[in-house]
Amino acid sequence: MIAFVVRRLLQGVFVMLVVGFIAFSLFNFVGDPVSLMLPPEATQADRQEMRVSLGLDKPFHVQFATFVANATQGNFGISLRLGRPVSTLLVERLPATLELAIAAAVLGLFVGIPLGVFTALKRDSWTSRAILTTSLIGVSLPNFLIGIFLILIFAVWLGVLPSFGRGDTVMVGPWSTGLLTTSGLRALILPSVTLAFFPLTLVMRLVRSEMLEVLRTDYIKFARARGLTDNAVNFGHALKNTLVPVITITGLQLGGIIAFAIITETVFQWPGMGLLFIQAVQFADIPVMAAYLCLIGLIFVVINLVVDILYYVVDPRLRLDRGGAGGH
């Protein structure tokens, strides 16, 4: 077990190094931050001086080594755009992104599962077909388009929900939350619905197909034969057995939701990490971009690690295989 975890951790470190390296090399092509930081009227000497003061004059491998050394201590330098430490900026923005991502995940689960059950049980009804067709549109439309549609309908035409921002926030310790104010909750609705569209559809379709599978099995037939009520059969026996893959997928999707919140955050001016990243790209704010990509990489690595460990704990075959291989 320990050997397995250590091996996984080492792989994680390697993945992080690769992510850091790719991120860092990409940034050589996004442009010269110096030309954006200095006024156009600045002289070549001014530019060179700025470049030296930022360490941009050093060779690539030196810049990268410095970056890795500092990054391991959580020090990503100072944002070229905002002039504040990158780690502080990310910590400030993290709550916004996490609240949005969790709201979307919750929405995806608590709407997706019932819809999945419904469409499986009433597979030939018109309602089910309508839901399935709509869900197809949901996965095929790009996220930003859904966002813009929702803004048009609920903010511009109906005027019932805000079109941008996070509303008023309250500080709970270091965590800024919009969940405790009315305006914060209202502001959360449109972006979380937008972001939930894809995972909702995925969960719904997954639950539906698993349900259809399970409903055909012998123990369900036997349960019915025992004269159990429909509810007991459908929810007590069938749904329970479909939830294992759903939980796995949800865990993996959470990483995706956090990472792909970029688009939703941009559309709704949601002040999370994704928006910070997009603005950093336009300003060629290398420290912020590097830190963001590494953080997202880290989130994926951690989630994968947790899932792997869970499999290891849950599935005895994995343990047996490894043990056998070690013995020979």
Place this chain on the structure above:
Amino acid sequence: MSATIVLRAATLAAALAFGAAADAKTLRWSSQGDILTMDPHAQNEGLNNAVSDHIYEPLVTRGKDLKIEPCLATSWKAVSPAATQFKLRPGVRFHDGTPFTADDAVFSIERALAPTSNFSPYMQGITGARKVDEQTVEIATRGPNPVLLAQLTEVRMMSKAWAARHNVLKPQDYKNKEETYASRNANGTGPFVLKSREADVKTVLVLNSNWWGKMEGNVNEIVYQPIKQDGTRLAALLSGEVDFVLDPPPQDIPRLKKDPKVKVVEGNENRTIFFGFDQWRDELQYASVKGKNPFRDQRVRQAFQLAIDVNALKTQVMRGLSTPTAVMFAPQVDGYDRALDAVTKPDRERARKLLAEAGYPQGFEVTLDCPNNRYINDEKLCQATAAMLAQVNVKVRLNAMPRATYFAKIQKFDTSFYMLGWGVPTFDSLYALQSLLRTVGQGGDGNFNLGKYSNPKVDAAIDALKTETDPAKRKALTREALAIHKADVGHVPLHHQVIPWAMRANVSVVHRADNRLVARWVKVN
């Protein structure tokens, strides 16, 4: 003790007076990007300067017509060719209640002169400042400086004691890797006080009830919220979540004009868009022509000018939102001469003939470098130009890039044919002529003359302009430089940008060519 009480009473009275005024309103406005910093000497950027102006004030400022007016200085006079004395406005206090003194003025000018200050373009020729008495400062210049006042409109005054207390005696420094206190806190003398700031989210300013000047509008609170996405920003305006949008996307202007809840105010921007040519290399880098540089031949440049129909660019690409021009700066700039600003009539026949005379009867191929997110419709302008040039057998390969990569490339003179837009923050012709037309040299000479246009006669006129203080002679020198440059076809000017502002129908504003919203003139009904 008693002074504090009097001050408090005055504040209270003022607060009551404003509180009683039923029409005091909040102005909520938005544009694409956020304010970068609150430090008045750290970022020389349009939006940043516009917001700084509400909190920090310069010695002299610009009025509604952009003419220079007294601000923290009430009068000034040149005591020698290299020194000007400014009488400071008495009774002015910073937001923290401390009085504004000559020491603060001297300190602020020195701070703007610091190496980490981003305001060096406005400090050209200024060598320092000294306190003469409590209400007088003397600014020293390297010889006569005809644009001193124009430069000083961007040099804002800070409190020395406040800066010392918070360890911000120097502007933001990227070297020390620390956030400076002044980047998120402010203490100026201006009509508005910084109440809160959350980067990329919200910046709130409230009325300074002790301000020395007269409020012409009824705004007592300003809320600035950047909204990056064009669609969302307009949605926020249409749904009434913001009152004013500084940068509505040009393609939406016709639609906005039809909406009765919204109005659009348009005006000339002080920014001129033009094309430039590599005129210094012996062989053009990015072209089909080998062994020579066609752009060194005046006939080729003229042929390009004759092929480009600037009026068609206005109607077809800019949807009417531009002022075609034949000169390198806008009419608001001192030294502008309407007589020189006659737009060239396109003439393809003559263009083809000139190209043939220059030795290119079959035309040639050249790469046009173009930004795609800097100026209004920049890439589309380049595409249309390419189509126009194709009609005189010049094949243009378009190389469009985002601003971050674009400027890094062209500032290394690494281009054969490029687009540039130039604004003139000093509203004086020297700023444009020196950067764009003067032969590349020291101290800002030709620092954006990226094709290295060079004519000794133009240089002579510009150098004379640097120290000439007589307005009539300045105008003559400007005219001379422009006329020669025009005959040379040193660049091909296209147009001055027109900037539309969009707002709710109940908001009235004063449109200024420097694209700055001034809240003390804004009325919200």
